[in-house]
Amino acid sequence: MRIVMIGSGYVGLVSGACFADFGHQVICVDKDESKIARLNAGQIPIYEPGLDDLVARNVASGRLAFTTELSAPVEQADVVFIAVGTPSRRGDGHADLSYVYAAAAEMAPSLKGFTVVVTKSTVPVGTGDEVERIIGETNPEAQFAVASNPEFLREGAAIEDFKRPDRIVIGIEDERARPVMEEVYRPLYLNQAPLLFTGRRTSELIKYAANAFLAVKITFINEIADLCEAVGADVQQVARGIGLDNRIGSKFLHAGPGYGGSCFPKDTLALVKTAEDSGAPIRIVEATVAVNDSRKRAMGRKIITACGGSVRGKKIAVLGLTFKPNTDDMRDAPSLAIIQALEDGGAQVAAFDPEGMAAARPLLPNVEFATSPYEAADGASALVIVTEWNAFRALDLEALRARMAEGVLVDLRNIYRPDAVEAAGFTYTGVGRGLAV
Ligand code: NAD
16 A cells, blocks of 8 residues: 655654555655654654664665655555644644644645545544545545544554554545555454444544543542542552452553643543533543643642742752653643742752653753753752653662752652652652552
8 A cells, every 4th residue: 555644743653654564655744844854864753662663674675755745645645644733722722623634735636546535633523524625625626535543552652552552443434445444454454453443423532532531540540549648548559459340440540640741631622622512511521631730730739748848949850751751752741830830939940851851951941951860869859750761660769869958759650669768768758648558
């Protein structure tokens, strides 16, 4: 299959490289000239484990190429994927579909022969109808079908997720798209990944329902964690105790500073807006959005409390800035709100992140960036773990303590045993650990 991927970001680049690895002929297109120049120079513009090898191998085999030029590749394509961003629209929280619609309008004049146009971006119900209208109006001669194929990969494990998905959801309204999409995913289909064909609107909604459900699950355990602190219970054990029930499941039951990242915040908000507009409000997701929004700054207050009620004039070391480990993505990372709260309280923040510091620098102009966790801790009154990178799981606590002015450790991911931390000369504050374990 000849595939064009419009948008070469976290989703487009990973999907394009994986499709090429399946044996398809893939051209990734992006408007960002510097991104394409870097890709053509053999550099990967994002941090995603394994992506450099995958891209290099498929470029070398001649199955993967990068360009800013849309028209020639689209003329040749059997399938054109749209994988551009759909951020929150400023002001009202609806998904901003301007990039998706622009991509549809830009490709339309170049469509030749029957082509399947697929939205891989996360888009609200009805977007496929609009993409179909835009292409049809721009190029009335075009022979095409518009399908929805939402992406469920997680940053940090994106290649594994793409190649071994729990399911592949494909929404179609035109049966001509079915054999084409089956061919695109045939290598995975043979490995028994269920290919779930639905209507296009259903497929669009599945993506939002899935993300909202996961966000609800995270927020649920976060509120249980707060209750644990109030009543002297331990959320780690509560999570295990409920997660062993197969109907609940143990995943996404880790109490922490609130969800962030490039998907959950914007997708939960967009679902709330779609539901409101459709006269079917989803109150549980509305509550989740509100609870999670207030939680991030509350984590800042938690750190200030752990420091005795004030951080004015103190140095606070923050370990982990990205919204989760194994990515450099800083979009909507909880660290941003937490650090803001600390700076508002008069603290000087020093931070270290294994991969996120380049993306974090412009967002955190007052932060001092360290070259290691130990350097960040120099002279600090408190050490705060915000993101659970593996590199932070086995720190030399005594060495850290020796470099610090005061011994406060706030573990917003519950990765340390309180007794081990206390033995190294710290006071320990976790999330939802009302009882020492
Ligand atoms: P991104 O911002 O990393 O990448 C989007 C890319 O599209 C950018 O490089 C941008 O320059 C390019 N672009 C925008 N308009 C273009 C146009 N008209 N022509 C060519 N290129 C254009 O975004 P992302 O994280 O890859 O997300 C893309 C979509 O996938 C979003 O809808 C997102 O919700 C969804 N999604 C993301 C993830 C994730 O983990 N990042 C997971 C599942 C789904």
